[in-house]
Amino acid sequence: MSNNKLTLLGKDIPEGKKTILDLEIAKLHTRTTVKVPVIVERSKNPGPVVLLMAGIHGDEVNGVGIIREIINQKINKPKNGTIICLPVFNIFGYLIHTREFPDGRDLNRVFPGNANGSLASQFAYQFTKEIAPHVDYVLDFHTGGGERDNVAQIRCHSEEENTLKLAEVFNPPFIISSNYIAKSVRYTLNKMKKTVLLFEGGKTNELNPEIIAHGVRGTKNVLTHLDVIDGDINLTQKPIYINSAKWLRASHSGMFQATVKNGTFVEKKQVLGHIQDPFGEFKKKIFAQNEGYIFCINRTPIVNKGDALFHLGIKE
Incomplete structure (x- = not known):
C-alpha cells in the first residue's frame, strides 16, 4: 500500500x-x-x-x-x-x-x-x-x-x-x-x-x-x-505441521494430572496422565489413542467426564 x-x-x-x-x-x-x-x-x-x-x-x-x-x-x-x-x-x-x-x-x-x-x-x-x-x-x-x-x-x-x-x-x-x-x-x-x-x-x-x-x-x-x-x-x-487433530477427553471425573510435556511427540497407547478421585479409591490412566504431537494441554486440576484434556495432532 x-x-x-x-x-x-x-x-x-x-x-x-x-x-x-x-x-x-x-x-x-x-x-x-x-x-x-x-x-x-x-x-x-x-x-x-x-x-x-x-x-x-x-x-x-x-x-x-x-x-x-x-x-x-x-x-x-x-x-x-x-x-x-x-x-x-x-x-x-x-x-x-x-x-x-x-x-x-x-x-x-x-x-x-x-x-x-x-x-x-x-x-x-x-x-x-x-x-x-x-x-x-x-x-x-x-x-x-x-x-x-x-x-x-x-x-x-x-x-x-x-x-x-x-x-x-x-x-x-x-x-x-x-x-x-x-x-x-x-x-x-x-x-x-x-x-x-x-x-x-x-x-x-x-x-x-x-x-x-x-x-x-x-x-x-x-x-x-x-x-x-x-x-x-x-x-x-x-x-x-499439523493438518488434522483430535481432542482426548476425560473418561472419568476427578483430579487431573498431566505427565507429558506440551509440544512432545507421543506414541499410541502412551500414558499421558492420570485422573484420580479425591478419596483415593481409583486412579485411571489416560492413554494416547493415536501417535502424534501434543500441542495443547488442559491445566485445570479438576475435570468432569468428557472434558477436553489433550489436543493431539495426528501423525499422517
Whole structure:
C-alpha cells in the first residue's frame, strides 16, 4: 500500500512520526470514558501497512505482553511502510480479567459488527470500518481459552500459499491448519483480502516469557521479510505441521494430572496422565489413542467426564 495518505479514525497520519489514536465507542456506567489506544508508527518511505493486535479476549494477556515487548524494543518503528499496534482490543474484558465484553458476547464472534448492535458489535464495526480497510497484513495474538495451555503456534489455512509462507517465516514450533470461523476477525479480514496470521500461545491470565519470546521473534521475522524493518530473519527450528487433530477427553471425573510435556511427540497407547478421585479409591490412566504431537494441554486440576484434556495432532 502506498504511503501517500493514511487516515485512521478520522485523523490524517503524518509520515515519519508516531501517532497515538483512541478508539472510543462507549463509556462505563459511571460515565467514565474508555479509550482503546492505537499506536501508529509511519515511516517516510512507502511500504505495507502491518497491524499487530492482541487482547480481543480480555484475559489473553500473553498477546498483550508480546506487543508490549515489540514496542519496548522499538521493533514497531518501520523503515518502510507503517506498523499499527493495537495491544488491548477488548479493554472492557482486560480491566476485569474476563474473556467477554460486558454484554456477555465474545468479541471474536460478532464481526464485521453493526453500528447499532450490541456493545461488542459496535466495537467490531468501528474496527472493520475505520482500521481494517487500511491494513495489508495482520498478526492477531491469542492464547488458549480457560485453562487450556497452547504451545506457541501459528494457525492458518493450509491451502493459502502466501499465508503459509508467511507462517514459515514467523517460524513457530507448530503450524496448525485451521479453517476460518464465521464472524471472527480473521474471517472478516480474509473476506477483505487481507493476509492474516493467528498466533496462539500459553493460556489465559498469564505472562509466559517463553511464549512472549516466540511471539516477538516471529513478528520480527515477518516484519523483516516484508522489508518493513531492517534485520536478519532468525530461524531457530523447523516447524511441525499439523493438518488434522483430535481432542482426548476425560473418561472419568476427578483430579487431573498431566505427565507429558506440551509440544512432545507421543506414541499410541502412551500414558499421558492420570485422573484420580479425591478419596483415593481409583486412579485411571489416560492413554494416547493415536501417535502424534501434543500441542495443547488442559491445566485445570479438576475435570468432569468428557472434558477436553489433550489436543493431539495426528501423525499422517
